[in-house]
Every structure is written in structure tokens, then in C-alpha cells.
Amino acid sequence: MSTTKASGPKLGSRPVAARPGGAVLRSGGRLIADSLVAQGIDHVFAVPGESYLDVLDGLFAVRQQLKLVTCRFEAGSVNMAEAYGKLNGRPAAAFVTRGPGACHGAIGVHVAFQDSTPLLLFVGQIPFEETDRETFQEVDYRRMFQPLAKWVTQIDDAARIPEIIAHACDVATSGRPGPVVIALSEEMQKTLVGVPDVGPASVSVPHPDPASLARLRALLGEAKRPLAILGGSCWTPAGRAAIRDFLVAHELPVAVGFRRQSLYDGTLENYVGDLGVGSDPALVAHAREADLILAIGTRLGEPVSQGYTLFPRSGGVPIVHVYPDAAEIGRVFRPALGIATDLNVFAAAVAKWPKPGHRAVWRDWTRELRATRMAAYAIPDYAGPLNVAQAMRDLEGLLEADAIMTCDAGNFATWPPRFMNLRDRQCFIGPTNGAMGYAVPAAIGAKIAFPHRQVVGFVGDGGFLMTGQELATAFHHGVAPIILVFNNQMYGTIRMYQERAFPGRVSGTALTNPDFAKFIEAFGGHGEVVASTAAFAPAFRRAVASGRPAVIELRTNPEQITNRATIADLRAAAAPKPAKPAATKRPSRKPAKR
Numbered sequence: 001m002s003t004t005k006a007s008g009p010k011l012g013s014r015p016v017a018a019r020p021g022g023a024v025l026r027s028g029g030r031l032i033a034d035s036l037v038a039q040g041i042d043h044v045f046a047v048p049g050e051s052y053l054d055v056l057d058g059l060f061a062v063r064q065q066l067k068l069v070t071c072r073f074e075a076g077s078v079n080m081a082e083a084y085g086k087l088n089g090r091p092a093a094a095f096v097t098r099g100p101g102a103c104h105g106a107i108g109v110h111v112a113f114q115d116s117t118p119l120l121l122f123v124g125q126i127p128f129e130e131t132d133r134e135t136f137q138e139v140d141y142r143r144m145f146q147p148l149a150k151w152v153t154q155i156d157d158a159a160r161i162p163e164i165i166a167h168a169c170d171v172a173t174s175g176r177p178g179p180v181v182i183a184l185s186e187e188m189q190k191t192l193v194g195v196p197d198v199g200p201a202s203v204s205v206p207h208p209d210p211a212s213l214a215r216l217r218a219l220l221g222e223a224k225r226p227l228a229i230l231g232g233s234c235w236t237p238a239g240r241a242a243i244r245d246f247l248v249a250h251e252l253p254v255a256v257g258f259r260r261q262s263l264y265d266g267t268l269e270n271y272v273g274d275l276g277v278g279s280d281p282a283l284v285a286h287a288r289e290a291d292l293i294l295a296i297g298t299r300l301g302e303p304v305s306q307g308y309t310l311f312p313r314s315g316g317v318p319i320v321h322v323y324p325d326a327a328e329i330g331r332v333f334r335p336a337l338g339i340a341t342d343l344n345v346f347a348a349a350v351a352k353w354p355k356p357g358h359r360a361v362w363r364d365w366t367r368e369l370r371a372t373r374m375a376a377y378a379i380p381d382y383a384g385p386l387n388v389a390q391a392m393r394d395l396e397g398l399l400e401a402d403a404i405m406t407c408d409a410g411n412f413a414t415w416p417p418r419f420m421n422l423r424d425r426q427c428f429i430g431p432t433n434g435a436m437g438y439a440v441p442a443a444i445g446a447k448i449a450f451p452h453r454q455v456v457g458f459v460g461d462g463g464f465l466m467t468g469q470e471l472a473t474a475f476h477h478g479v480a481p482i483i484l485v486f487n488n489q490m491y492g493t494i495r496m497y498q499e500r501a502f503p504g505r506v507s508g509t510a511l512t513n514p515d516f517a518k519f520i521e522a523f524g525g526h527g528e529v530v531a532s533t534a535a536f537a538p539a540f541r542r543a544v545a546s547g548r549p550a551v552i553e554l555r556t557n558p559e560q561i562t563n564r565a566t567i568a569d570l571r572a573a574a575a576p577k578p579a580k581p582a583a584t585k586r587p588s589r590k591p592a593k594r
């Protein structure tokens with residue numbers, strides 16, 4: 001970082017005359033806007049602040065190339081930018097003001113970090129000469145964002161703007177993608193400098209080496225019960241198609257990682273479900289029986305590994321870990337083979353392998369896992385007038401072939417993946433860090449990224465009232481997502497944990513809600529209330545036909561706390577077991593087993 005104070009005339013943000021023989025003089029604010037354009041960034045999501053007025057003026061100058069999406073809350077705007085980056089594979093920029101704006105926006109940085117999503121977050125900074133006085137809204141962003149971001153920097157010298165923004169894009173998109181935070185000194189934005197733009201870098205990506213691919217073939221040759229786990233970000237459509245061709249040709253059973261349903265077509269005969277929070281226990285049991293784990297693109301983190309219990313830490317079942325960053329391979333589980341490679345290049349390489357001429361040794365195993373998946377997918381007979389599983393099945397049939405779904409955090413979130421099989425071009429995104437308040441802004445970000453695709457958000461009554469007001473942004477920018485609010489009048493997930501740990505002692509988890517249909521109607525949108533299974537499909541069709549942002553409230557049965565258990569089930573499981581009849585002869589001196 002340059003700590004020298006920026007020099008040069010401070011004449012406002014408009015470019016002035018070209019220097020003789022040099023580049024045009026531009027203000028820091030204008031140069032930031034131009035640098036984003038030069039890097040191919042086309043959307044900025046922002047809540048304005050006086051700390052970056054010069055950038056706002058610069059964005060006005062480039063408004064034909066760079067769309068500025070004004071939002072209502074930084075926890076919404078940064079999540080919109082994150083969803084945009086997740087769906088596109090290239091970053092959007094978010095701008096927040098200093099102090100309070102940065103604090104509100106931090107959640108989106110954490111989402112991007114744990115989801116490996118490219119993102120640029122710009123934070124207006126205090127005047128340089130007031131540094132370290134705990135001046136108004138002062139925060140040291142390097143310290144604040146250090147554990148949340150892939151890189152944190154501050155621009156104090158306007159002449160370095162093109163260099164730093166270019167590097168920030170490289171960092172955000174390379175290897176394991178992630179968020180970069182860039183603080184912008186206030187007076188730096190006003191300084192006039194004459195420096196040229198810097199374009200995107202052309203960098204070749206790491207390829208898998210032939211020896212590793214040969215070893216992978218050998219390990220597959222020895223396996224009888226392999227399991228592929230597909231996950232991660234930065235897959236291109238071609239990469240996804242190639243890995244699908246490979247997995248289908250080899251008849252490998254495929255599970256997807258937590259909230260990575262988009263990566264594999266659920267209608268294919270080798271899709272076996274998702275490994276994450278709320279996974280099918282039968283799939284988890286099968287995963288424990290596998291004799292080869294082929295982890296492609298996924299981190300072997302807490303949700304996927306079922307709290308780090310799914311595989312032995314070393315020895316035992318061999319793991320092949322294919323990941324874009326060598327530092328992540330072997331982080332907890334030591335693999336038999338680690339391949340640090342670009343995932344799409346890896347997929348293209350293995351897709352070229354000759355299709356095995358013989359029947360796969362593990363064909364019956366794959367069928368068994370698929371049967372497990374289809375058993376979980378079958379619709380149970382739930383009590384109450386609204387069977388949410390059937391509503392999800394109806395939705396499966398109503399969604400457009402390239403619909404995008406965004407998902408919040410909560411127990412409701414386990415219903416769509418269980419009861420819908422996504423098709424190839426459909427997308428399903430959610431925060432792998434379990435952040436509530438994601439789905440509504442993500443749905444708006446998705447709709448802004450892809451205005452012609454249908455976008456449906458899934459959110460609980462708790463999560464909806466965290467960022468649901470962001471729907472004002474959808475109206476302001478003329479996009480119409482459809483939001484399904486699963487209303488069980490509680491923070492259901494926490495109630496579930498509560499009932500397991502402290503049965504019957506309901507503390508801090510009940511909610512009082514507004515009328516969600518009237519809520520969206522107050523904005524000028526379309527509202528529906530669904531209280532029975534039969535009412536869902538017509539309500540969804542009307543929401544689509546309205547062409548306006550829509551909220552469909554699903555009045556769910558609060559007793560059905562998960563799609564596998566009622567509150568009564570949890571209480572029964574938590575109840576102390578009746579003591580065994582006391583032994584009459586020779587009582588054992590052994591300590592009781594815990």
C-alpha cells in the first residue's frame with residue numbers, strides 16, 4: 001500500500017484536457033468507474049454514501065456501459081452482487097459507505113468467501129488526514145475484513161487505481177474465487193491523475209498432469225463402490241456438460257455438495273442426492289460404505305463431510321480430490337490423490353476417456369443409490385391441508401426449463417432439493433454459510449443478471465423479514481422475481497435444535513408475522529396466500545401471469561418441523577429413556593456406557 005498522500009490538483013471529478021503527450025487527466029472517482037469498465041464489470045450494486053460521491057459521479061459518466069443498481073440495504077446489495085457473480089462466474093461490484101455501510105455489507109462478503117464467489121466490494125473511506133483519530137465512521141478495513149475476504153486493500157494513490165482494480169479482479173477470479181475488499185481514501189477520489197487504463201489479463205490455467213490422470217484411472221479400476229461428489233464454483237456450462245458426460249459414461253453415482261444442486265441434472269439415473277445440511281440419512285449411510293470418493297470441485301468442509309465424520313482423516317477409503325487450489329486439498333482429509341487443476345479443463349480431459357466397453361463393476365451399487373434417492377423423492381403423506389412436498393412437486397412441473405432458484409437458510413430449505421429434481425439448465429443457488437436474508441436479494445440479483453429467465457426465491461418467514469424490503473429494488477429496476485415464503489411462524493431451525501436439546505422449552509423462537517401477501521401488494525406487487533395443496537399451482541400460475549414481483553405465502557404446518565420429523569417426534573426422541581429394571585443378582589461394577 002502507498003501511504004503517501006495523493007498529490008495533484010483537486011478540481012472535481014470531470015476529466016479535463018489531455019496532458020501534452022500523456023493520458024487524459026481523470027479524477028480518482030472517474031478512473032475507478034473507467035477501470036471497472038476496462039475489467040469487463042457491467043453491474044454495480046450500491047447503497048450510496050457521501051464517502052464515495054466522486055465514484056458515483058464517475059459511474060454517471062459511464063452509465064451506458066456500467067449499470068448502477070441502487071439498493072435499500074447493504075446486506076441486500078452485497079448479496080445481490082454475490083448472486084450475480086455466482087451465476088455469471090465473473091464478479092459484479094458492490095459499493096458501500098464507510099463504517100455502518102461496511103458493517104451491514106459484511107455478510108455478503110462472508111457468503112462470497114464460503115461460496116468461493118468472485119466479488120469486489122468497494123468501501124468509501126474517511127479523509128486520510130483524520131486516520132486513527134476514531135473519526136466519524138472510521139474503521140480499519142484491513143483488520144475488519146481480513147478473515148472474511150480473499151484480499152483486502154486500500155487505494156490511497158489515484159495513480160494506482162488501474163493496477164489495483166486489475167489485480168483485485170485477478171485475485172477474485174483465480175484459483176478458488178472469492179471476495180476482494182477495496183477501501184477508497186476520500187481525497188484520493190478527487191485527485192486528478194493522467195494514467196492509462198489496464199485491461200484484463202490473459203492467463204493460462206492449471207491443467208491436470210497425465211500422471212495424476214493415470215493414477216485416477218487406476219484407482220477407479222480398483223473401486224467397487226465409488227461415489228462422486230460434485231461441488232464448488234467456477235464451472236462453465238461446457239465444463240458442467242463435460243463432467244456430466246464423464247460421470248454418465250462411467251455410470252458413477254453422483255452426489256452434489258451443499259447447495260450445489262445446479263451442478264448436476266437430478267433427472268439423470270446416476271444422480272443420488274445432496275450431501276450437506278439435512279441430507280437423506282440413507283445417502284449418508286451409503287457414502288460411509290463407499291470405497292472410493294471422487295470429490296470434484298467441492299471443498300470437503302463441514303456440511304459435505306457431515307461434521308467431518310464422513311471419511312477417516314487419514315487412511316481408509318481413498319479420496320481423490322480435484323480442486324482449483326492446492327492449498328485446500330488435504331486440508332482435513334488426506335487424499336490418496338490430489339489434483340490441483342482448473343475444473344473445466346479437468347472435465348474436458350476426463351470426458352475424452354474412452355467409454356468403458358464393459359458393464360461398470362459398480363452398476364448395481366449406482367442403482368442402489370439411485371433407488372435411495374428416488375425413495376427420498378417419493379411424496380410422504382404429511383398431516384395438514386398443505387402438503388409442502390406435493391407443492392414442490394407441482395412447482396417442479398411448472399418451472400421453466402432454465403429457471404433460476406435462490407434459497408435462504410432455514411429448515412424450509414430442505415424441501416425443494418428433496419422433492420424436486422432439477423433439470424439440466426435450471427439453476428439453484430444458496431448461501432453455503434447458512435446466511436439468512438440471502439434469497440430475496442439473490443433473486444433480484446439473478447433477475448437483473450438474467451432478465452429473461454424465470455427467477456423463484458425460497459425463504460422462511462424469519463429470513464423474509466430480514467431483507468424482504470429489498471423487493472423495492474426489484475420495482476425500482478423493473479424486474480419481477482417470485483418469492484415463496486414458507487410461513488411456520490417461527491425460527492424453525494432453531495426450534496428444532498431447541499426441541500432436541502431442551503424439549504418443550506420454547507425460548508426465543510416464536511414469531512409474529514405480517515400478512516405477506518398484503519406486504520407485496522403495498523409495493524404494487526402480486527400477493528397470494530396458499531393454505532392447501534390444491535391452491536399452490538393456480539397461485540403460482542397467477543403470480544407468473546401477473547408479470548409483477550410476487551410473494552406467495554405458504555402457510556405450513558408448524559408441527560412438521562422438518563420433512564422427516566414432527567415436533568412430537570423430536571420430543572419423543574429427546575425424552576429420557578426408561579431405566580432398565582434393576583438387576584436382582586450380582587450388580588455389575590462396570591461404569592455405565594455413555
Ligand SMILES: Cc1ncc(C[n+]2csc(CCOP(=O)(O)OP(=O)(O)O)c2C)c(N)n1
Nearest residue numbers: 410411412434436460461462463491492493
Ligand atoms: C443471518 C442469520 N441469523 C441467524 C441465523 C441462525 N438461524 C439459522 S436458521 C434460523 C431460523 C430460520 O427461520 P425461518 O427463516 O423462518 O426458516 P425455518 O427454519 O422456520 O424454515 C436462524 C435464526 C442465521 N443462520 N443467519
Ligand SMILES: [Mg+2]
Nearest residue numbers: 460461490492
Ligand atoms: Mg420459519
